[in-house]
Amino acid sequence: MSNKSQQINLLELIKQPLYDSQESIFITGATGFLGGNYLYWKLHTPGKIFVLSRGDSEQEALSRIKNNLKSCAQSYDLPDIPEDELERKLVCVRGDLKSQGLGLSQKQIIQLQQANITEIWHFAASLSYRWEDQNKIDATNLIGTQNLLDVSEKLKVKRFIYISTAYTAGKTSGSIKEQLHSEDTEFTNYYEQSKCYAEKLVSQYTASMGIASTIVRPSIVLGPVLTQRSGGTRFGLYGFFNEMYQIKSTLSQLNHKIRLVGDPEAVGNFIPVDQVVADLLYLRSINFGSQPIYHSVNPSNLRVFDVIQQCEQHIGTDCIDIVDSRDSETTTLESMFDGRTEFYEGYYGTLKSFERSLPHHKPMSLNVMDNYIRMFQEELVLEGSDDSFERHQVKTWDGNLLTVYTMGSPKKETLIIANAYGMPVDFMQPLASRLSRDYHVVTWDTRWVPGITQGFELEKCHSLTHARDAISLLDSFDVKQASMIGWSSGVQVTLRALSAFPSRFSSAVLLNGGISLQKRKLPVSEFEQSLKSLLPKISSSRRNAELYCQLIYGNIQGDADDKRAINSVISSTDPRLMAMTSLPYQNSETLYRYANMMNNLFNERDDAYTSDAHQPMLVVGCQNDEITHPESAVELSRSLSNGRLLMLEDSGHFAHYYDSSLAESIIQFVAQFKKEQEGVPA
Template sequence: MTQKRILMTGATGFIGSHLLLRAAGSHAVHALVRGRAGESPRDRLAEALHKAACSYRPVADTTGLLDRVEAIEGDLDVPLLGMSDATREALAGIDEIWHVGASLQPFDDEHCASQVNVAGTRHLLELARELGVRRFVMVSTAYVAGTMDGRVPEALHHAASFNNDYERSKAQAEHLAEQFCAQHGIALDILRPSVVVGPRSSKTTGGSRTGLYGLMRELQRIAKAARRAGQDVLVLPGREGRINFVPVDDMLDDFLAIAGEPATPGCRVHHLVNSRDFPVAVLMDMLAGRLGLSAIRLQEGTQSERLRFYEGYTRNDKLFERARAPHAEMSDADMLNYVEAGLRELKYGGLDELFRMHRLQRPGGGELVAYECGDAGKPAVLLANAYGMPVDVWFPLAVALRRTHRVLTWDCRGLPDMSGDAQQFDAMDVGTDTYVDDVFTVARAFGVEQAALAGWSTGALVAAKAAARAPGFVTSLALLHGSFMLKGSELSKFQKNMKLLMPKVASSRGTARMMFNMVFSQEQRSFMFSWADQMLKRKVEQMMGQTDPAYQHLIAMPTRGVEEVYRYARMVTRFVDDAPEKWLGRIAAPTLLVTAHGDSTAHPDGTCRAAALIPGAQLEVARDGDHFTFYNRQDLRERVVSFLREPAAAMPLAASWQ
């Protein structure tokens, strides 16, 4: 891609920060940033980039990125953005303007929306003319069609009415830009995303607080009040139409592809939308289930001032035309995971709000990404995650622990920590002792001489082995749904299939590619599988289908691509080779083991047998629950926190356990 000089607005916003994260390495970007008392434009950019980076898994590396961006203080509300003559002179000759800044607040009044979205666009166009810009790229919205239904072409509209002032102001800005650019010979690309959600790869909010997430926040508030009043059914304004959601990474794939094409005289309009319009009724059912309600119903004529902005989108029966190739369809499972992750962030905050991130150096070379929350003066607790799992799974427990502990966790080397190329990974020892080494690398980096230790799934074995290696280091130990495949213990279908399939997949990247294409690729395949391939496919689907669909975003990384499939297979193959029965008896720390009868990922028999081998261990077995009980059960989290803080005084769980 040819490097361009670009003036960009909206870089501290949701879409703009994600765009800057991807574009800064390829272009010379001058980012317009509104001034704020006590905070420099550069600091605001750094904060926005960090938030955007933290929404990807693994967290995107922003090292050196800010040095490639010039932060320019300016304000869309004033002519020529309030820039000095010297600043405008320095910008003369830039190639393009990318106009991403806008007012998206649902309760802004008409004047505010018009001031930012219309007057701000006019001021930017006037600056474009003065600077001699050849191309103007502006982000609008697919919903400038207003209240019209049916097919929506990729063309300027002349809607008679709109659902809200935001739509009206964006439509006015489009017409203003088209007329101005035609008059002054500036190529114009109008990009119309639908309702933008967080990254497809992680299902996090991406830092957005509007659109789907604004609706969720309002529904959460209303649902809480309804439950207090003894109601479990919400009746809200609107009707059951369809909404188009587009992940921000899909949207930016389109944005950068369009920006990479030669500028075309005149005005081009592009719909940046998903290939599926999602049924509002299905979305409301998902939200009801996660908000503790039996139903959310939509009814014409119902009044709700707080939901007035969103009502128009529930009525939508638009079909957005799109000339570009379609993105992967937004499935029910995708949306369920966006809902789950969005509500989790509403409750606990995003990664950047909960954790402080650190990039450490391993003694043998290579980087280790660690996360810290809580007061550094409190006792430390280290959390060993399952292989290939994102830090998100620890959010509920970390929030509970940080009141009494300094919480430290880290990305598992190889996956999700994919730093280093394929050759470096192939040379890496991925035996369990390597992952135990990382426990102590983190402890040394933070000056921790003793700590409580907890681990989940495969991470439970890593935590247990660390406690066996250094008895004096671990003050208390919690092993949550450990994947203990001891000699003679019963195995779940998941564990049996792991033992059977992972060594084959780990044999080569070619085999991993076959597995990925056969089971995990979203491409449509036209050839028939052989009988053996069908059997293999069925076993893999059995193996990956043991989890609540709402948690798929938490376990998706090992199947995201060929390299991820290969790395996970190598790591698991070496994990299975371990023989915990040889060293579990050396654990001296007070130990709590937790499992559930309904855990179809790690068979509870392994945990029960491990408990019998660890001197003085306590065992909790949930009658119900699954592999994520520590994630979704507050009573278990309280038990774990109590035990890690004061093992001798910790009380057993209620009789519903055992």
């Protein structure tokens, strides 16, 4: 079938009679990157498209699809799909891939059976990759695929098209064939394995049911070649560059190379998303050809180390090598980088090339890749400048200046957020954004760290100082009383504020508290245990802080227990948020200040001021919290005279950053308390 001189042209393909107006297809994953791009171009051809989408309502499910289509159009600098075209061609099917029968009602099934659906295109996938997330990944990539296959049999479709990944080859080297891989393949991560197993599931199920199937394996997908923008994706190359960009200040301080273990000559295959879409439409134009599996890859490979060097040039560093093995002990920063880039090991870990039987696209080059990276860096710079917080300077009770951030109308009731010691305001932006439609949200940079320009005053280094700072904020905005939210060590500040200034705070929400509460047999997380072992040493002098900073950034040998503790503290943090959580470790002075702040906190009153705080409080704990043990939340709620416990089953320490439903719980709690206070039935 291959015609090496022929090139696939997307704009020509959509002019061909790929479908007639009576044919329909069903697709999943249209709110994602690749699925959304396919849907955008498919809407330029005849026929209806039934799109599975989650949502609490039909309107929400449809809005998710339309918003993604707008993003796709913008990434090409092309017009949106006209509304009348959407009404004529697009049918939103509200459901859930992870539910049996896709969560569809009998009425929805009958509607689909009557729609002459000839093909199912399955783009949806979990992009999580950690081995410990196997159940979460399986729920989408295996169980979800099985659910969709079961529905395909009910709909009597002619063909099932499964969008996989070229990296189902795992750690296999050499030429990768367009055929099923053995389940005995060694995989880099669980994402690869789940997609490989799903390929076999699709192949076996469709064969047993007499349904034709096609498996398409894209390689590392970039934004459109038409504009060389990212198109909104943060995976593949973009994920790797984003990790480097977020910690560029850390990387620039290194006095030794970070050694990534892999093949120095490994090549990566990068394909623009519009070329993948062209492959998919081309397959339809040839009735999917004679093969069951096709690689959607670029004809040209690029050496991964060359691409990494391009990334480094754009952020101004030169600190990464790819080595066959590390000839000395893994450094703390290497452990951190391994955690942040674990997903990408599949790209540089082995030397492989992918067969391609489809006609070729224009080859990728390092010059084009350099422009992709430059364009993405510009996107990140623009994103960083789009700060939805309003910034203020507030003079405190003792004459210091604090940087304060607000969001939402000041005419609304005020919610004040005590961030964790030393953490940047970025941590609070998602939560503040969700709360700001109902409240005026106020938060601040804690003095000393990240407020590094203030002189460090050891005698004031306790939670009461920060509680008084909160009062200064309320006074500055002429707020007589507010509800308060504390996260992690900010919970200690919240408890101190409520106990010391009871008339100024009406209620509180305590999120994953890292506090001084001491109870016999109360379990402690490995992170907290390691942190508590290090804090007295680091906080004892600036000289010691410099030494421990060298243990993190340098290549010096230190006490084995200390190195293990440092690795534990760093590796326990969500790798995606490392740029923010590593702020207190950026230099020896911030490390010294942070160590004193946290060490003093843990040595404050062993009841964490709970006996003096009687306002209604919602205590939020998370079963998957690796930073503060979930039992701490249970014990904290028991210690309060007016505490209520909310335990989140599938969330971790950073639930406030990721989990939109948490904001709803906070809003409901504060509103319910207000009604109770006013004597109105809740």
